[in-house]
Amino acid sequence: DVKVTQSSRYLVKRTGEKVFLECVQDMDHENMFWYRQDPGLGLRLIYFSYDVKMKEKGDIPEGYSVSREKKERFSLILESASTNQTSMYLCASSLGRGRSDTQYFGPGTRLTVL
Amino acid sequence: GENVEQHPSTLSVQEGDSAVIKCTYSDSASNYFPWYKQELGKRPQLIIDIRSNVGEKKDQRIAVTLNKTAKHFSLHITETQPEDSAVYFCAAGYNNNDMRFGAGTRLTVKP
Numbered sequence: 001d002v003k004v005t006q007s008s009r010y011l012v013k014r015t016g017e018k019v020f021l022e023c024v025q026d027m028d029h030e031n032m033f034w035y036r037q038d039p040g041l042g043l044r045l046i047y048f049s050y051d052v053k054m055k056e057k058g059d060i061p062e063g064y065s066v067s068r069e070k071k072e073r074f075s076l077i078l079e080s081a082s083t084n085q086t087s088m089y090l091c092a093s094s095l096g097r098g099r100s101d102t103q104y105f106g107p108g109t110r111l112t113v114l
Numbered sequence: 115g116e117n118v119e120q121h122p123s124t125l126s127v128q129e130g131d132s133a134v135i136k137c138t139y140s141d142s143a144s145n146y147f148p149w150y151k152q153e154l155g156k157r158p159q160l161i162i163d164i165r166s167n168v169g170e171k172k173d174q175r176i177a178v179t180l181n182k183t184a185k186h187f188s189l190h191i192t193e194t195q196p197e198d199s200a201v202y203f204c205a206a207g208y209n210n211n212d213m214r215f216g217a218g219t220r221l222t223v224k225p
Contacts, residue, residue: 033213035215040123040217040218041217042120042203042215042216042217042218043158043203043205043215044215045213045214045215059115059214090157090158102148102160102163103148103160103213104160105150105157105158105159106157107156107157108157
């Protein structure tokens with residue numbers, strides 16, 4: 001059974017702080033994704049990675065960066081948190097590049113920026 | 115890039131009735147169309163998917179249809195039950211690397 005975990009369920013930060021959200025998957029998946037989920041907007045892709053040290057911008061990469069130093073771990077970084085980044089952040093992973101595969105989601109991190 | 119629109123945003127049905135959720139997509143290259151169910155406070159989970167070489171797929175009370183010419187696909191739930199109440203997301207993409215999600219449909223099944 002695929003397991004995707006995220007470092008925190010709830011996080012409260014102040015404007016201007018640097019924020020790290022971590023995601024770990026245990027199924028040797030090649031693809032990993034970061035989404036944010038906001039009411040009425042669905043799931044919007046921030047960044048994805050199809051290999052270690054590889055990253056691709058999604059639809060809303062501004063204000064975010066990512067790091068994938070190891071295959072199982074994909075980190076989302078908010079360099080200087082702002083109130084409009086208050087959201088639910090979901091990480092996902094899927095099996096392999098170039099395949100149509102199920103995405104498995106983590107439990108989500110609800111980030112509040114004050 | 116791909117753009118996915120989903121309708122309706124909210125749907126309320128009586129237990130036992132059918133529910134239909136519709137999505138349209140913009141990129142004719144998209145070949146994978148999953149549907150996810152997200153219960154309150156939980157992560158999205160795949161409930162059914164369809165690939166572009168198939169027009170319809172069923173799994174018990176759930177079915178998905180795909181019309182590639184019109185670029186739309188639909189989720190059909192028959193004999194709805196209260197436990198079907200959740201937010202449903204459609205998605206479309208090519209080989210999973212460029213998946214885009216719809217805005218979601220909040221389904222409420224009234225007992």
